[in-house]
Amino acid sequence: MSSISHIERLRAKLLGKTGTGDAATAGGDAPAPRAAAAKVAVGPEHYDFARFPELREYTNTRWYYDKQGYEWNMFREHVGLVSAEVEVAGRKMINFSSYNYLNLSGDPRVQAAAKQAIDSYGTSTGSGRIIMGEIPVFGEFERELAEMLGVEDAVLGVSGYGTNVAAIGYIARKQDLVLYDELVHNSMLVGAKLSGARRFAFAHNDCDALERLLAEHRGSYERVLILTEGVFSMDGDIPDIPRLIDIKKRYHALLMVDEAHSMGVIGPRGRGVVDHFGLDPADIDIHYASMSKAFATVGGYIAGRRELITMLKHYAPGLGLYIASPMPANAAAGLAALRIMRDEPERARRVIDSSNYFREQARAAGLDTGFSEGSAVIPVMLPDGEKALWMAARMFDNNVFTFPMIFPVVPRDAARLRFFINSAHTREHIDRTIRLLVELKAAAPASRGLF
Numbered sequence: 001m002s003s004i005s006h007i008e009r010l011r012a013k014l015l016g017k018t019g020t021g022d023a024a025t026a027g028g029d030a031p032a033p034r035a036a037a038a039k040v041a042v043g044p045e046h047y048d049f050a051r052f053p054e055l056r057e058y059t060n061t062r063w064y065y066d067k068q069g070y071e072w073n074m075f076r077e078h079v080g081l082v083s084a085e086v087e088v089a090g091r092k093m094i095n096f097s098s099y100n101y102l103n104l105s106g107d108p109r110v111q112a113a114a115k116q117a118i119d120s121y122g123t124s125t126g127s128g129r130i131i132m133g134e135i136p137v138f139g140e141f142e143r144e145l146a147e148m149l150g151v152e153d154a155v156l157g158v159s160g161y162g163t164n165v166a167a168i169g170y171i172a173r174k175q176d177l178v179l180y181d182e183l184v185h186n187s188m189l190v191g192a193k194l195s196g197a198r199r200f201a202f203a204h205n206d207c208d209a210l211e212r213l214l215a216e217h218r219g220s221y222e223r224v225l226i227l228t229e230g231v232f233s234m235d236g237d238i239p240d241i242p243r244l245i246d247i248k249k250r251y252h253a254l255l256m257v258d259e260a261h262s263m264g265v266i267g268p269r270g271r272g273v274v275d276h277f278g279l280d281p282a283d284i285d286i287h288y289a290s291m292s293k294a295f296a297t298v299g300g301y302i303a304g305r306r307e308l309i310t311m312l313k314h315y316a317p318g319l320g321l322y323i324a325s326p327m328p329a330n331a332a333a334g335l336a337a338l339r340i341m342r343d344e345p346e347r348a349r350r351v352i353d354s355s356n357y358f359r360e361q362a363r364a365a366g367l368d369t370g371f372s373e374g375s376a377v378i379p380v381m382l383p384d385g386e387k388a389l390w391m392a393a394r395m396f397d398n399n400v401f402t403f404p405m406i407f408p409v410v411p412r413d414a415a416r417l418r419f420f421i422n423s424a425h426t427r428e429h430i431d432r433t434i435r436l437l438v439e440l441k442a443a444a445p446a447s448r449g450l451f
Helices: 006-014 053-068 108-121 135-150 160-171 185-194 207-220 242-251 275-279 307-315 328-345 346-364 385-397 427-443
Strands: 085-088 091-095 153-158 177-181 198-202 222-230 254-258 286-290 299-303 377-380 401-406 416-420
Touching: 053 385, 091 242, 091 427, 108 222, 108 328, 135 153, 135 254, 135 299, 135 328, 153 160, 153 307, 160 185, 160 222, 160 254, 160 286, 160 299, 160 307, 177 185, 177 207, 185 222, 185 254, 198 207, 222 242, 242 254, 242 275, 299 307, 328 346, 346 427, 385 401, 385 416, 385 427
Parallel strands: 177 198, 177 222, 222 254, 254 286
Antiparallel strands: 085 091, 153 299, 286 299, 377 416, 401 416
16 A cells, blocks of 8 residues: 555646655655765754754843843834834834834724634634635635736735745755845745755846856756845845846746735835836736735735646645645735725835935935835945944934844845834934934944954
C-alpha cells in the first residue's frame, strides 16, 4: 500500500514532479545519500537557549539601552485607537509608526462589520475553508477585490506573511528560477527559499541587472518568477513596473508584485501600481498584498487569473491546505475597508498630499529622505545606528513616536528613522516633527561605532 496520500499524488503531478509511488519519491527523484557530517563537539551552546548567539544579540542591545538610559522601544503598549495620534505611557503622541494608511482601523463602519461577523459566525469557523470553514464574507471579499483590481479572481489568506510564503513556495519548484529585488520583504525571501528553486537577487530597482540574469539563466529553468514590491517598505520608492512587465514578457517569466504598502495608497484612485502607472492588470501575473495596512485588518490575498487562484485554493499548503480559514471578523473588516477604499479615493489622495509635504519640508530643512518618492513611506537617513537610536529616544521624550531601523534590518551605513504617513496627519503634526528632527540631528552625540 502506498504511503502517499491521494492529494499529495495529485499535487506532485500538478507540479510536474516525478514519482508517484511513495512519500520518498513524491517530491521528485530521491536525493543522493548525504556524505557523513564532520564530528561536532556538542556543548551547551547547542541545546541551551540561554547560550544561543541569537540571544546574545538581544541582551547586548538591552544592555546598550539600559546604559544610555533609553526606554526599551519594543513591544510598547498603547491605549485606544491607532491614528495620527496615539496614547503611550499615559502621554498623547504624534504617531508615525503605524501603517494604518487610510485611518480605517477605528472607522465605525469597519468596526461594525467586524462585530456583525462575530455575531453571525462566531470568532472562528472551526475548520479550513476547503472542508467546513467557508462563509459568505470570504467569497464577497474575493469577488469585490478582483473586480476592483480588474482581474479574474482572488483568494484570501489568514496572514499577510504566510500568504506570501505559501504562494511563492507553491508556484516555484526545484526546477525553476526565482529572481528578486535585493530589498523585497522577508516573506518573499522565505517563500523562495522554501520552494527549493534556484534563487538570484538583482540590485535594487536595477532592471538591467535583472535582464542580464535572465539572458544568462532563462534557458536552464522551466518557470521563472520575478519578485518585486509596489512600494518598498524601508525606502518608500516605487519600481519601474512597466519596464519589469516588458522584461518578463520578452523572457516568458512570471511577475509577482507585493503591494502591501502601495495598495490603497498610490494611484489616482488609490488602487496600487496598476492605477499609478495606468497598466493592464493582466500584465502582472500575481498580485499580492497584506491586509494590515490600508485594509486595517489582518490577512493577505493573492489575485490574478482564475486558473492561478483555483490551484492555490485547492492545493497550496498554508493557503488552501493544512490551515484554518481566516477569522470572520478580520475578513468582514477587510471587506468594509475595501468598500471605503473604493468609494472614498480622496483618502488616498490625502495620504499622498501629506507625504509629499513631509518630504518637501524635510528636504528643505536639509534632511535626507533617501529614495522615497510618491509613497507614504519616508525614511530620514542617518549615518549609523547609534544616532538613530538616540534620535528615536529623544523623539519619544518629545511625544513623537517613530521607530529606528538599524542593522541587521538595514545595512550598517543605512540607518534611519522611518515615518508612515496616514490620512489623519496634519501639517501641524508634520511641521512640529520636522523642526524636532532638525534640532535633534544637530545635537546628536558622536557615535562610537557600536551599531
